[in-house]
Amino acid sequence: MLNIDRATYDAIVAHAKRDHPDEACGIVAGPEGSDRPERHIEMLNAASSPTFYEFDSTELLELYKQMWDRDEEPVVVYHSHTxxxxxxxxxxxxxxxxxxxxxxxxxTKEHGNNEGPVEFRSYRIIDGEVTEEEVTITTTSTGS
Incomplete structure (x- = not known):
């Protein structure tokens, strides 16, 4: 199950809507081994595409260096489908x-970058096997 605070959820949705019609992508980092998404990082979709996303390799390397320095890991990897x-x-x-x-x-296929709900789903993907999981949105912040 993914537990995510309302502010982070809202930030991910806002990023997806803002980048529509291109796919948005990003990471939410958290303390290593904690499974707590705490630090939302919007990333550049280097593909600038409505059907594909690609992290900018230089930006991604810098982010991993930051995470290593802070004893963090990617807890959430997200992107949008338009x-x-x-x-x-x-x-x-x-x-x-x-x-x-x-x-x-x-x-964001239903409302694009306009007002309206989005479909927000979470999965575990291990060795090519996809398992959907429940998403719980909490009202309190889980971190910084």
């Missing part, structure tokens, strides 16, 4: 390289 449901594509599954991370997908 024209399809919030379910991992074959490409998404192939790119899933963090076995401890929650993979969050946000679908």
């Amino acid at each position: 024209a399809t449901e919030a379910y991992p594509s074959r490409t998404d599954i192939g790119l899933a390289s963090e076995p401890n991370a929650h993979y969050v997908l946000v679908s």
Whole structure:
């Protein structure tokens, strides 16, 4: 199960809506081994595409250096789907390289960057196997 605070949830949804019609992507870091998403980091979609996302390799390397220095790990890896449901594509599954991370997908297909709800779902992806998990949104912040 993914436990995420309301502010982080809202920030991920806002990022997905703002980048629509391109896919948005980012990471929520947390203390190593804690499974607590605490620090939201919006990333650049280097592909600038409505159907694919790609982390900028330089930006991603810098983020990993920061996380290592802070004893953090990626707790949530997220991106948006702009024209399809919030379910991992074959490409998404192939790119899933963090076995401890929650993979969050946000679908903006229904309302785009306008007001309205999004589809927000979380998965564990280990060795190509996708398992959907429950998402619980808490009212208190889990960290910084």
